[in-house]
Amino acid sequence: MLRVLMKKVVIIGSGPAGWTAALYTARANLQPFVLTGGQPGGLLTTTSIVENYPGFPEGVDGYELMTRMQKQAERFGAKASFGSVEKVDFSRRPFALVVDGETVEADAVIIATGASHRHLGAPGEDLLETKGVTYCATCDGALPVFRNQPLIVIGGGDSACEEALYLTRFGSVIHLIHRRDALRASKIMSDRVLSNPKIKPVWDSVVTEVFDVKQDKVTGVKLKNLKTGAESVLDCAGVFIAIGHAPNTGIFKGQIEMDANGYIIPKNGTMTNVPGVFMAGDCSDHVYRQAITAAGMGCAAAIDAERFLAAQDR
Numbered sequence: 058m059l060r061v062l063m064k065k066v067v068i069i070g071s072g073p074a075g076w077t078a079a080l081y082t083a084r085a086n087l088q089p090f091v092l093t094g095g096q097p098g099g100l101l102t103t104t105s106i107v108e109n110y111p112g113f114p115e116g117v118d119g120y121e122l123m124t125r126m127q128k129q130a131e132r133f134g135a136k137a138s139f140g141s142v143e144k145v146d147f148s149r150r151p152f153a154l155v156v157d158g159e160t161v162e163a164d165a166v167i168i169a170t171g172a173s174h175r176h177l178g179a180p181g182e183d184l185l186e187t188k189g190v191t192y193c194a195t196c197d198g199a200l201p202v203f204r205n206q207p208l209i210v211i212g213g214g215d216s217a218c219e220e221a222l223y224l225t226r227f228g229s230v231i232h233l234i235h236r237r238d239a240l241r242a243s244k245i246m247s248d249r250v251l252s253n254p255k256i257k258p259v260w261d262s263v264v265t266e267v268f269d270v271k272q273d274k275v276t277g278v279k280l281k282n283l284k285t286g287a288e289s290v291l292d293c294a295g296v297f298i299a300i301g302h303a304p305n306t307g308i309f310k311g312q313i314e315m316d317a318n319g320y321i322i323p324k325n326g327t328m329t330n331v332p333g334v335f336m337a338g339d340c341s342d343h344v345y346r347q348a349i350t351a352a353g354m355g356c357a358a359a360i361d362a363e364r365f366l367a368a369q370d371r
């Protein structure tokens with residue numbers, strides 16, 4: 058017979074939202090059970106230096122920050138399990154979650170599953186992922202294959218600018234491909250990018266194909282100018298895609314109310330449409346998307362969950 062674990066509070070996700078929710082629920086004696094998912098520590102573990110998280114005047118390594126958050130929550134009794142939720146049933150109480158084939162039941166659930174990078178959808182992109190196509194400059198930019206080579210960053214927001222600036226340390230030239238004729242990024246980031254002699258913007262253009270699947274490595278991209286329709290080929294050794302994120306909420310579809318893009322819609326603070334199921338962080342926030350705002354929402358969700366359980370007298 059399959060084992061069923063019973064928990065008061067299950068937190069799905071181990072980014073800043075998840076670990077902050079764990080800290081608060083642990084200190085409220087609710088022995089939270091944190092399911093880390095495939096990316097323990099969340100998105101921040103992919104960045105080297107975090108300079109805008111309060112309390113670290115010199116900045117802090119993203120991985121170190123998340124390890125500290127985990128340790129702090131564990132000190133008060135939070136438990137972590139390296140598991141990904143595959144299925145949920147929020148129509149019954151206690152709630153049921155299927156985690157790597159096992160069932161976990163919970164009186165309250167906090168969803169903190171964050172958001173993932175968007176794919177371009179161009180031919181060659183998927184087949185050449187990890188062979189020159191990447192979604193994280195800080196993770197892969199320093200690889201030997203990219204050193205002193207022409208590189209491409211796709212996107213026009215803060216993330217794309219951050220990626221392009223970071224890559225100037227490694228690439229010979231960074232082509233920043235953007236579908237419009239001006240960046241969407243904040244002024245400070247745009248100014249930094251546009252004044253960097255190593256970054257060459259390519260305006261009004263999209264990548265329609267990534268080469269070369271036959272050679273099993275990135276050798277260039279096909280570009281289309283959206284204003285003129287002209288097509289061209291740009292040689293490069295790496296394609297860094299930074300075109301935004303999609304919330305990791307697919308497993309809640311049909312049970313939790315979401316907007317058209319899949320972001321969870323909050324009700325009464327951090328509550329979802331299902332009483333007892335709460336949400337925090339980037340899975341419901343397409344506006345701020347910062348570690349500190351995710352952590353703040355994690356705190357709020359924990360307090361809301363604690364009050365909900367107290368009212369249920371569980």
Ligand SMILES: Cc1cc2nc3c(=O)[nH]c(=O)nc-3n(C[C@H](O)[C@H](O)[C@H](O)COP(=O)(O)OP(=O)(O)OC[C@H]3O[C@@H](n4cnc5c(N)ncnc54)[C@H](O)[C@@H]3O)c2cc1C
Nearest residue numbers: 070071072073074094096099100142170171338339346348
């Ligand atoms: C390169 C980069 C640099 C950044 N730099 C900064 C910065 O300097 N400052 C800043 O404030 N923000 C920065 N951010 C943004 C910041 O990382 C996010 O806003 C923040 O991590 C969101 O926290 P979160 O807890 O909502 O989600 P995430 O950190 O994305 O965590 C989501 C968690 O959910 C888990 N998960 C997903 N699906 C499941 C599932 N089915 N079952 C179980 N678990 C699941 C994942 O494994 C992960 O642990 C950066 C982001 C990136 C990509």
